[in-house]
Amino acid sequence: MNGCKARYLIFFQYLGTKYSGVVKAPPDQPVKGIQNYLEDAVRKLKPVNEVAVYISSRTDAGVHALCNSAHVDIQRRTGMPPFTGEVLAEALNFQLRPEAIRIVGAHRVADTFHAQRRAVARTYVYRLATGASRQAPLPLMERNLCWPLRDSELNIGAMQEAGTLLLGRHDFSTFRALSSDAPFQDPVKTLLHASIEPGRESFAQHHFHRNLQFWEVTFRCRSFLYKQVRRMTGALVAVGRGKLSLSQLQELLEARDSLAYPTSMLAPPDGLFLTRVEYEEQDLLHHRQDWLTES
Incomplete structure (x- = not known):
């Protein structure tokens, strides 16, 4: 036995x-x-x-x-x-x-x-690094751990306002990438938290790469659709760069169509971290x- x-x-x-x-x-x-x-x-x-x-x-x-x-x-x-x-x-x-x-x-x-x-909630944090360039590349120890942006500045206020547009209960179909299980996923989600805040100074940044600024984009929800976080992050960065207006973001959300999302706007996987699963x-x-x- x-x-x-x-x-x-x-x-x-x-x-x-x-x-x-x-x-x-x-x-x-x-x-x-x-x-x-x-x-x-x-x-x-x-x-x-x-x-x-x-x-x-x-x-x-x-x-x-x-x-x-x-x-x-x-x-x-x-x-x-x-x-x-x-x-x-x-x-x-x-x-x-x-x-x-x-x-x-x-x-x-x-x-x-x-x-x-x-699970009652999941939290994802996306790490951004502004100020990276050919003359001041991303530190070796940060490679594959953040999204390096050559923009020296982002309009953080606009990004924070854009995040509030995504808060609450919505049909997030536009922010869902197509996949084999997409037809079986309910696209209606309640986004509980969306924020962008300065990241803590890294060891390399403190000692050498002082031109870099790290930012953390945080989302919390019971569950997310396939690539939803990367699509939402990409949209917020586009707003911060002045390439997407708040009204255009609202239109994307209301379109409820995965194909309406510009594929070039998708954030790469490198900077994304699942930080918490709650019970x-x-x-x-x-x-x-x-x-x-x-x-």
């Missing part, structure tokens, strides 16, 4: 530059996704069940995460107790050592818990209490 099966919620971070995205890539694809490496790491712990990691939030190739999440079931052999969250995180990190992927937390949850469906704390505590009672 085998031991009991335990479900875990894991939080993890990664630099997405060398991966095909967070979703698992097929076996014949040379560049793998984060999910491939997570599942391989779990398999090396020798569970008796088939391993499947369920990712909460999709990110594409080149996009990073300070905190994504997923759930996974692990059934150990008879006589072996379930892993504690701390031990599981340490064991997975040992297996993931060669990769730019790290587990930052693991928690045992109820068998009915689903990482994607239980109801009471829900998670309830799951932990159930586990303690059963134990």
Whole structure:
């Protein structure tokens, strides 16, 4: 007989530059996704069940995460107790050592818990760098971690006003890139937060690249459409550069048509970070209490 099966919620971070995205890539694809490496790491712990990691939030190739999440079931052999969250995180990190992927937390949850469906909000931050040029290129340690703009200044006030136009409940079809699952996604979303603020001075900026200014564009919503954040960021940058007016942004939003969005305006993946996936704390505590009672 085998031991009991335990479900875990894991939080993890990664630099997405060398991966095909967070979703698992097929076996014949040379560049793998984060999910491939997570599942391989779990398999090396020798569970008796088939391993499947369920990712909460999709990110594409080149996009990073300070905190994504997923759930996974692990059934150990008879006589072996379930892993504690701390031990599981340490064991997975040992297996993931060669990769730019790290587990930052693991928690045992109820068998009915689903990482994607239980999430109540997700926060993305897009990093911009103004003032980059041929004479003053982006610092090496910031490569692939922000969008370098040669503009020395952006109209931040206009960008902040543009962000308020996107707040609230809208049909965001214009800001959804077409994909195979697009027809099944509800384009109506409630954007809870949109802001642009100065980023903290980086180490390289402080010591050498003083001409650079970093900015952080932040969006928070229960869920986002495919490439919605990159499209919204690109639109705000276009407003900041004076290439898109507020009225034109409003027209794009009201068009509710993915093809109405200028493809040249899309922000590149490099500067995008998933920074937080939120769950109801009471829900998670309830799951932990159930586990303690059963134990």
